[in-house]
Amino acid sequence: MQWHEVAQRKAQAEREVREALYRERLSLAIQFASQGHNRDVVFGVLIGRECEEPIARQISDSAIALHDSRRAPSVEKESELVMEETEANTPDSNTAEQSTAANPLGTMWFQFRNNLRF
Secondary structure, three states: OHHHHHHHHHHHHHHHHHHHHHHHHHHHHHHHHHOOOOHHHHHHHHHHOOOOHHHHHHHHHHHHHHHHHHHHHHHHHHHHHHHHHHHHHOOOHHHHHHHHHHOHHHHHHHHHHHHOOO
């Protein structure tokens, strides 16, 4: 019976060490993600800290997903404000139709200019 108890305690201690190391790596990954670094940078930092590749990949994916989910509500609010401002500043549809009908070349130029890549 003693051998079994010793083996259980040893397994429990190893599990606790692995979990502590995982929490430390996750904390580091979240820190870099919150600073605005992308997934590859977070992955590289974890590899540099001697983390195994599959674990580093999992942690970096999780940290970036968590950071993006935390940031998403504020981005949605900003996009809603921009949409409201755009709708408020948009001229009536009748005047827009009249201006495009009068100057089709201007419309084509605008479409061409928007497709240019700078």
